[in-house]
Amino acid sequence: MTPGLTEFQTATESLLRQRLDAHGLVMSNREVSGTAEPFIVASVRDVKIWIYVDEACVIGRGVDRVFEVWDYESPTELGEAFIKQVLDLSVEESGTMEHREGG
């Protein structure tokens, strides 16, 4: 667990990496910013993601979505929704590129 990061951030990042790996994708440009509220910022292809202390955000491919604590019953549920959104965007993008490459 990276010092300064919350359990939510560590668990969500770990699970996201696993899911991305299953689709042959990787997280790039990963860095931790902020001091009072350290957060992870990274990219999955051209989708940018933020994992805050207890929330998350995805911006890219016409989607701008924030995952806030009020909308989910647990951090796990929030993390799953966030990861699903990232996968939906990046896998779709990946599929499109493969299609282009194949075409």
Add this chain to the structure above:
Amino acid sequence: MTRSYTQQDPIGIAGGLNLYGFANGDPVNFSDPFGLCPDEEDPDCEDEEEEGEQEQGVDETPPDASAANWAAWGGPARIVVGEIAGETTKAVVIAGVVAGTQAAAPSAFARGGWANSNQWLRIGVGRHGGNKVFRIAGRVLGLFKKNPHINLWKIGPLP
């Protein structure tokens, strides 16, 4: 024989220039034990006596106990107490219903639960990208637009 006071009339010269006079000099037909009535035939003086009798409880007719006359019974205090008691009862009942509902369905009031009002509409500071923003959010917005968040303005970078 005409009686007179042994000291000056307490009402002063309003009862006549004779400060030691008594009942206008006619003690057979009038009386003025306290020396305060200038003229026994003065209607104001008689009214004062009658009012005095009523104040002393001569009029034993009980005041109307209807709601309109609660004031005559010292009712305002009772009404206030009654209202407070009524409101307290309502508050207790509402609190009981809420507490009972929370006990029966705690998840409904938790984050993400249907009874969590913040889930439906909220306004305040949130995060967006690397910034802190002031926003309106909630499922109510989702009824009108795809993204249930409206970022009103950027406050600054996340600390």
